[in-house]
Amino acid sequence: MLTLALPFRTWAHDVPAAPKLAALAAATAALFPIDDLAALSAAAAASAALHVSLGPDRRLGAAREALRMLRPFVWVLALVMGWHLATGQTAEGARVCLRLVTAVSLANLVTMTTRLDDLTSVAERLAAPLRPLGVQPRALALAAALAVRFTPVLTLRGAQLSEAWRARARRRPGWRLAAPLCLSALDDAERVAEALRARGGAAPPGRSSSPSPFPQEGGSATSPHRRP
Amino acid sequence: MERKIAMTALFAALTAALGLLPKLSLASGVPITAQTLGVMLAGAVLGARLGALSVLLFLALTALGLPLLAGGRGGLGVFMGPSVGFLLGWPLGAYVTGLVMERLRVGGVFVTATLAAVLGGIVAIYVPGIIGMAAMLDKPLPEAALLALPFIPGDLIKAICTGLVVNAIWRARPEAVASLR
Secondary structure (H helix, E strand, O other): OOOOOOOOOOOOHHHHHHHHHHHHHHHHHHHHHOHHHHHHHHHHHHHHHHHHHHOOOOOOOHHHHHHHHHHHOOOOHHHHHHHHHHHHOOHHHHHHHHHHHHHHHHHHHHHHHOOOHHHHHHHHHHHHHHHHHOHHHHHHHHHHHHHHEEEEEEHHHHHHHHHHHHHHOOOOHHHHHHHHHOOOOOHHHHHHHHHHOOOOOOOOOOOOOOOOOOOOOOOOOOOOOOOO | HHHHHHHHHEEEHHHHHHOOOEEOOOOOOOOOOHHHHHHHHHHHHHHHHHHHHHHHHHHHHHHHOOOOOOEEEHHHHHHOOOOHHHHHHHHHHHHHHHHHHHHHOOOOOOHHHHHHHHHHHHHHHHHHHHHHHHHOOOOOOOHHHHHHHHHHHHHHHHHHHHHHHHHHHHHHHHHHHHHOO
C-alpha cells in the first residue's frame, strides 16, 4: 500500500492527530537549543522507549518498522559524522547526529500511528485560513485525491516504458523515458479534466456554470433520485 | 479550472513517479534521482504558478506520510532532517523555472528550458537548501555549501534533461507547454 502507516493498532493510534502534531512540534522546538550531550542522549533514548512502548505486537513490529523507515537516513548521518570526524569535532558531530535521529524518529512515530484521513482533516483545517487568498479547500482535496490515484498509474507506465526500451536496446534507458512519461501525464490530465467537466465540474455545488445532470445536495425535492 | 486541477495533480504524481525510477550514481559515487527533474519539468511545462502549486501538493502529500520521495521516504521526519531547506526550496525552484520560461526568449525551446532549469532548479533550490543545512547542522554557510557541492553535477545533467524533454513536448504537443503561450 502507498502509505507509511503501521499495519496494526497501538495506544498511540488513540491519541487524536492534532494534539499529536502539536506535541511533535513542541518536542522538536525544544530539542534544537539543547547542547548537552547527556540530555540529547536521554532524548534519543526517550524516543526509542516511545517506539518500544508501542507494544509487543508481532515481536516489536513497531520499533522494527521505525528502524526500516530510518534506513535511507543512515547515509546522511554517516556523511555528517564523517565530516565532523575529519574536521576534528567529534563531540559536535555526536550532538548533531543525536538531535537529528531524535527529531526524525519522533516525526516518523507520528506518521506511523496516525491515519491518513485524520492527517488530511488536520491539513484541511490548517488550510482554511488560506481561503481568502484564493485557496479552495475543495479543489485542493480533489487535486490531492487525483495525485494519490495517479502516482501508481504513472509509476507503472514508467516501468512499462523501461521494459519496452530494454526489449529493443542494450543500453540503459536513462532520461529518454522522461519525455514519453511526461507526455502521457499531460494527455492523462486532459482526459481527467474532460471527465471532471462531464461530471459537473470542480466548482462547488450551486456555482457550477454548466447544468449538472445529477441531483445536487439540497437540490430539488421532486428529483426522482431523492429518497422520500 | 478542471484542467488546472488535473494538470497540477498529474505533475505532482509525475514527480512522485520519477522519484521511484532507479537512481543512477555519478562517477563520484553521489546518487542522483530523477525527482528534482519532476520539479524542473513542473515549472517549465505548467508555468510559474501551477508548477509551484503542483510541487507544494507533492510536498504536502509527502508530509502527510505517503512514501513519495526517492527511496520510499516520506512522513514528517524528512522535514526534520538536514535537507529540509532543499525540500522547501522546491516550490520556489518550480516557480522560478516557470517564470524564466514565461519571460525569457533566447534561442530555441531547448536553450530557454535548460537555462530556466539551471536558474530555478539549481540556483533557487540551493540557496534555501544551503541555509537550511547550515541551520540544521549548526555550521557556517561556506561549510554547508561545500557539503552540497557534490550534487551540482547531477543537477546540471537534470537541467539539460529538462531542456531536452520540454523541447520534445514542444514538438509533440505545442499547446501543452502552458509556460510558452
